[in-house]
Amino acid sequence: MVPHADPSDRLADTRRAIERDAHELRARAYGARAKVVAAVSSLTEIRQMLSAVLPHRRDRNGVGPYVGR
Numbered sequence: 001m002v003p004h005a006d007p008s009d010r011l012a013d014t015r016r017a018i019e020r021d022a023h024e025l026r027a028r029a030y031g032a033r034a035k036v037v038a039a040v041s042s043l044t045e046i047r048q049m050l051s052a053v054l055p056h057r058r059d060r061n062g063v064g065p066y067v068g069r
Contacts, residue, residue: 005013
């Protein structure tokens with residue numbers, strides 16, 4: 001900014017800077033949200049694979065879904 005610029009020009013420059021910063025923050029937020037969604041999706045896939053491979057847990061009494069069958 002020029003120190004002796006017209007106040008309306010300074011206001012317009014400030015508004016553009018704020019809009020630019022807001023745009024950058026929105027882009028960062030969308031990127032972070034996408035990373036979280038990808039991580040949760042990966043965890044869900046891992047849980048599904050493990051549940052297919054590992055036996056189910058038994059409850060406190062030692063009774064599980066596969067006992068006695």
